[in-house]
Amino acid sequence: MAERGARARRLPRAGTLIRFAAFAVLVLFLAMPESFAPVFAPLTTNGAPAIYDRAPLIDLTLAHLGTVAVASLAATVVAVGLAVGVTRPAGADFLPLSRSIVNIGQTFPPVAVLALAVPLFGFGERPTLFALFLYGLLPIFENTLTGLTRLPPAVLDAADGMGMTARQRLLKVELPLALPVILEGVKISTVIGLSTATIGSTVAAKGLGEVIIAGLLSGNMAFVVQGGLVVATLAVLLYDSLGALERRVARRTGRRTG
Amino acid sequence: MIELIGLTKRYGDAAVVDDVSFTVPARTMTVIVGTSGSGKSTLIRMINRLVEPTSGTVRIDGRDTATVPVHELRRAIGYAIQNHGLFPHRTVAQNIATVPVLLGWDAKRIAARVETLLDLFQLDPKDFAGRYPHELSGGQQQRIGVARALAAEPNILLMDEPFGALDPVIRAKAQEDLKAIQKRLGTTIILVTHDMEEAILLGDRIAVMDGGRLVQHGTPADLLTHPATDFVETLIGTGDRPFRLLSLEAVESAVEPGAADGPAISAGRTQRDALAELIWTGRDALPVTDADGRPLGRVTLAGLIARGGRPS
Ligand SMILES: Nc1ncnc2c1ncn2[C@@H]1O[C@H](COP(=O)(O)OP(=O)(O)OP(=O)(O)O)[C@@H](O)[C@H]1O
Ligand SMILES: [Mg+2]
DSSP: OOOOGGGGOOOOOHHHHHHHHHHHHHHHHHHOGGGGHHHHGGGOOTTOOSSOOSSOHHHHHHHHHHHHHHHHHHHHHHHHHHHHHHHSGGGGGGHHHHHHHHHHHHHSOHHHHHHHHHHHHOSSHHHHHHHHHHHHHHHHHHHHHHHHHSSOHHHHHHHHHTTOOHHHHIIIIIHHHHHHHHHHHHHHHHHHHHHHGGGGGGGTOOSTHHHHHHHHHHTOHHHHHHHHHHHHHHHHHHHHHHHHHHHHHHHHTTSSOO | OEEEEEEEEEETTEEEEEEEEEEEOTTOEEEEEEOTTSSHHHHHHHHTTSSOOSEEEEEETTEEGGGSOHHHHHHHEEEEOTTOOOOTTSOHHHHHTHHHHHTTOOHHHHHHHHHHHHHHTTOOHHHHTTOOGGGSOHHHHHHHHHHHHHTTOOSEEEEESTTTTOOHHHHHHHHHHHHHHHHHHTOEEEEEESOHHHHHHHOSEEEEEETTEEEEEEOHHHHHHSOSSHHHHHHHOGGGHHHHHHHTSBGGGGOBSSOOOSSOEETTSBHHHHHHHHHHHTOSEEEEEOTTSOEEEEEEHHHHHHHHSOOO
């Protein structure tokens, strides 16, 4: 089949260049943080270190991303599964119930979820993973529901009329068509997770929150700023790349142009 | 052969289709005509069980469709849906290949079939196979919708207003193509439209629906000459009736012995075409020739006028 995607490709725009530059600076900073010491030095007092040195920043970043990735993946699987279940004829009765359960996850402030999770899971990664997972559910669930319930009726009719089984219809038609909207939910959920994960450090999970908290405790603004900047840059880059993926999928289905 | 026997569909108290029975002989085309909301789509969708009948039976070649697993039934019946319903995330080729893939055809056979169908609908496979539906015009989308319905070489084809979105020129072309395809493949077709002109042009038989009931079922000539109700008469349009009657028959059957002056008309054209030609060129007779240009006789203004009149 002819490759028609080529038509949609364009020259990189200014936004792309800025993102690329942000990514390059981030990698450079994580690879050799000490060479950025002069930048952060003005924020320190009494000769405190300008760069966080109790653990390598790159390790903290990877641990941070790892936690978010695992939690988001689990949230995606569960939320999409739930949404698929309640949009089948057999599961329609559970639609209101599952909505309220997922909403409860969202009404708890993250700190409260963490505090409640500690007695259950002890200190460390696990309460953080649990809180992020719970937080990630709602946006993905809502979006998947929207995606699956707003499909063009004529297309579903065609799927039935061609003789697809319920399963074939779900896998070949419904999910692929809802994919852009589902991806949008995953994007929102992941970006929220990325910032929420910083508070995981209060229950001794490894992550970039450690840098910020250390800065707050010792009154070292350099730590607070560098921890915050790394998290913010990651969030922006992640948001952008998931957004680009989403648009690519959407453009293919003709739902959006441009 | 498709037999509809006492088909009824109720939603609540309302009978949307009310006790409809008729038979579609194999290898013929029946056109269901009626105003919007008269139950045409509901009726056609009971044949492939997208709508479960409240009561009544559909038999295909003698077999009650209620006894056939619904997926098998639908894969065996081509369905061109109102508003085409193409899968927006799949290319033209993938759309056309839907049922063959479900039936497990091998890739080579599918590719060949897709190419044949695109050729048939005069869409260059090299250009169109890889396009997505949103990269097509409305008319092209509808043609792909019909191609998809034909893909697995079904013996039966259900078409719900397949030409609704087409402009008059493309529409005429699509109707001609459909007629040719039907003749060539011997497909049994049930087509829904609210355009009586289309029904007369395409149908071997016409079923007229009004408020969920079948008010008349017969050949186009039956309908034109003996409309069963005022409603059918209104649909036909009294002003056009003689011309429609003439459009049903070929010049061949109106040939009289003798000669005439001026350019000839081919025996395969309709009598309506001949009448138009006579009026337009101000003659009262046209020479008629067969497909190879041999003279057969002539067709006269008086003869045609007599044929377009109310039958006794
Ligand atoms: N699922 C349904 N529930 C209730 N009423 C329905 C349903 N489907 C169709 N109807 C009603 O049945 C009637 C016939 O509908 P149908 O779609 O068969 O009409 P149609 O002849 O195909 O019309 P059109 O030419 O506008 O396509 C309409 O009045 C419609 O409102
Ligand atoms: Mg209809």
